[in-house]
Amino acid sequence: MKETxxxxxxxxxxxxxxxxxxxxxxxxxxxxxxxxxxxPSFLKLDFSTLPxxxxxxxxxxxxxxxxEVLKNTLHMLFKNTDGxxxxxxxxxxxxxxxxxxxxxxxRSGQGKKGFLSGLALGTLLMTIVMAVANAYVLLPAYAALxxxxxxxxxxxxxATSVWSLVMVGIVPFNLFKGxxxxxxxxxxxxxxxxxxxxxxxN
Numbered sequence: 001m002k003e004t005x006x007x008x009x010x011x012x013x014x015x016x017x018x019x020x021x022x023x024x025x026x027x028x029x030x031x032x033x034x035x036x037x038x039x040p041s042f043l044k045l046d047f048s049t050l051p052x053x054x055x056x057x058x059x060x061x062x063x064x065x066x067x068e069v070l071k072n073t074l075h076m077l078f079k080n081t082d083g084x085x086x087x088x089x090x091x092x093x094x095x096x097x098x099x100x101x102x103x104x105x106x107r108s109g110q111g112k113k114g115f116l117s118g119l120a121l122g123t124l125l126m127t128i129v130m131a132v133a134n135a136y137v138l139l140p141a142y143a144a145l146x147x148x149x150x151x152x153x154x155x156x157x158x159a160t161s162v163w164s165l166v167m168v169g170i171v172p173f174n175l176f177k178g179x180x181x182x183x184x185x186x187x188x189x190x191x192x193x194x195x196x197x198x199x200x201x202n
Contacts, residue, residue: 015059018055018058018059019055019059019066019067020070022051022054022067023051023052023066023067023071024074025051026049026050026051026052026067026068026070026071027048027070027071027074027075027078029046029047029050030048030071030079030091031046032046032047033045033046034046036173036176039169039172039173040157040165040169040173041157043169043170043173045176045180047181047184048071048091048095049068049094049095049098049099050181050184050185050188051067052065052067052071052095052099053098053099053103053181053185054188055067056099056100056102056103057102057106057107057115057189060103060107061099061100061103061104064095064099064100064103065092065095065096068091068092068095068096068099069092071091072088072089072091072092075087075088075091076088086138086141086145089138090130090133090134090138093130094129094130094174094177097122097125097126097129097130098122098125098126098178098181099122100122100125101118101119101122101125102115102118102119102121102185103118105117105118105121106118106189112190115186115189116182116186119178119181119182119185119186122182123174123175123177123178123179123182124178126178127174127175127178130170130174131166131167131170131171131174134162134165134166134170135162135163139153139162139165139166150162157169
């Protein structure tokens with residue numbers, strides 16, 4: 001009984017230490033964003049979702065989302081220059097959409113095959129969620145907060161409508177981002193799979 005309680009306490013302590021550490025790594029990776037050719041200038045690629053994905057694999061999907069929230073809280077405090085929360089909100093939603101299917105399918109007992117399927121499903125889900133979020137929430141919010149007509153905002157990116165910008169810019173970007181993240185995440189998981197499995201069972 002005492003040994004079980006000690007093990008539970010040790011695991012809780014490990015989780016409390018590891019989740020903020022992964023969030024800090026994610027925050028640093030968020031600084032290394034790069035523009036993607038042929039995409040709208042406000043869309044930039046980074047690998048800050050990967051630490052949250054690893055945390056989700058180790059401690060469950062809620063841990064992955066917590067890491068996304070902590071990462072974006074740090075971003076808001078140290079890097080956000082306009083004081084708006086739209087970019088951070090978008091990043092949390094995109095990250096959670098990508099992480100959840102990958103973590104849930106891997107932890108359902110399907111192992112590498114489930115993880116690979118989850119990465120593909122996560123890419124698709126992230127693309128759909130961000131398309132809808134941009135069309136109905138994020139782009140209108142940017143226009144409202146910058147006090148400019150939507151037509152003026154769209155003209156900045158040579159788009160004739162919200163959905164034309166979404167289909168030409170947002171959708172291809174998130175598909176590309178998901179594929180790139182998956183290509184990096186799968187080899188990392190293949191190397192760390194045994195350790196991750198040990199953490200989830202212990």
